[in-house]
Amino acid sequence: MENCIFCKIAKGELPSYKIYEDDQFIALLDIHPISRGHILVIPKQHHRWVHDIASFGDYWEIARKSALASQKAMNAQWVQYFTHGLIPHAHIHVVPRYDSIEKGRVLPEKVLSFPKEEMEEIAEKIRKGF
Ligand SMILES: [Zn+2]
Incomplete structure (x- = not known):
């Protein structure tokens, strides 16, 4: 489109x-992240x-793998x-998420900003754990 x-x-x-x-999907960092490693x-x-x-199931499988990789890599x-x-x-x-689930807000309210080098570092870390 x-x-x-x-x-x-x-x-x-x-x-x-x-x-x-892969041939159908891409997982990438959000450039307006609400947390470190937001995918x-x-x-x-x-x-x-x-x-x-x-292929809804395949789609969510990539989300699941993204969650596991980011949780491990980012120590969430x-x-x-x-x-x-x-x-x-x-x-x-x-x-x-890095806050306590009991005390956490439904969504973090602030949009964060990381320099390009840090975004590349975060992406590399998560990519390795995928
Ligand atoms: Zn489109």
């Missing part, structure tokens, strides 16, 4: 911090909603998943 940021990333027209890639899992083909993806307490449709290309958020 034209002017879709995730389609452009999938085609390699925009740079990204990739964690994982997005996207299909390479344009789909509006997560539930539009026929727990990992949160969520989806929404604010960007009109399906994506699953995988968010490593």
Whole structure:
């Protein structure tokens, strides 16, 4: 789809911090992370909603692997998943959490920013554990 940021990333027209890639899906770091190691899992083909993806189980398996890899690599307490449709290309958020699950907010409210070198380091760490 034209002017879709995730389609452009999938085609390699925009740079990204990739964690994982196969013929259908890509896991990458969110460039507007709400936690250190915040991952997005996207299909390479344009789909509006997560539930539009026929291989739904395979899709969530990549999210599961992303969660396990990020939890281990980033030493997270727990990992949160969520989806929404604010960007009109399906994506699953995988968010490593460092706060106590009992005391934690449903979602961290602050968008964080890490320098490019640190984003590359985080991606490399998680990639190794995938
Ligand atoms: Zn798209």
